[in-house]
Amino acid sequence: MQYLLYKDLSEEEIENLIKKMIEICKEKGIKVTTQRILIFKELAKKTKEHPAAEDIYEALKDKVYGLSLSTVYRALNTFESLGLVRRIPTADGKAHFEIANEPHGHFICQRCGKVKDIESAHLNNLLKEEVKKQGFNPTECNFVCYGLCKECSN
């Protein structure tokens, strides 16, 4: 049961995430709009790729009549503050996003900028403990590695 994060989410997992998202929205009085559902779903499909807002917009703009980039930003910000989505600040000057699943690390390619997941539950726990020892009170710990991805090493 390791390295689960390398797998795309199944259709079923995506549907379940959407249900959870709808539930949480209703709970908080946030309206469940077509745009929000489709944006969330698109991110869920691509979570392994850690898309930027623009990527999601590009994927949806022909499917959702009149969709605007600002709606994508607004939806992602909303999901982030609900804890459903995580923002990954990268060195390319754009914010990238992923579904907030179990914590894990990110490997960022210094040439092509792609972000890949690193399985790290064990290390994340170690890290959290150590950080607490040093007097912080973390809600979330991640790690980031830089280097060349397989494709770019050739």
Next chain:
Amino acid sequence: MQYLLYKDLSEEEIENLIKKMIEICKEKGIKVTTQRILIFKELAKKTKEHPAAEDIYEALKDKVYGLSLSTVYRALNTFESLGLVRRIPTADGKAHFEIANEPHGHFICQRCGKVKDIESAHLNNLLKEEVKKQGFNPTECNFVCYGLCKECSN
């Protein structure tokens, strides 16, 4: 000898870093200008604070006649590509910088956005090994933690 990172660099350490920077610039045919020296020095003084380009600009603009923000950006980019300075992408939409000293983690406050260092040499080594096992070839690994800093928890 732990938690060294919490200390500001001493005058002497800063002077040594500057010497090293000058050496590397000369080696690479990069010119040693007043602006570059002062920008590097200002970052060295503030490295614990992880300033953004603008912070460095603000600190220097009255001391360096006519200094412009773009020069600060250009200098920081140059230093980064020389491996002298590290860029820390944060969630506030600005790039922050630090002197590229020994690898360590960062704690980012979710309320005030301040970035603090976490001593983590041991964990960084563990991490690098684990990441290699997973098939990556990292040049550098860092930790990032989110939470509320001491000041903001009150």
Next chain:
DNA sequence: ATTTCTGCAAAATTTTTGCAAGAGG
């Protein structure tokens, strides 16, 4: 001398916001 760098202003990029019209509960 030659090359590189700086300052300025302008451009490019990413993200946010104001507002009127539209959709959700």
Next chain:
DNA sequence: CCTCTTGCAAAAATTTTGCAGAAAT
């Protein structure tokens, strides 16, 4: 209905760039 959301355009914010003059080697 009332509130929240969207789309659009405009604004804001951060970072990069072109170019002429200045500085470094």
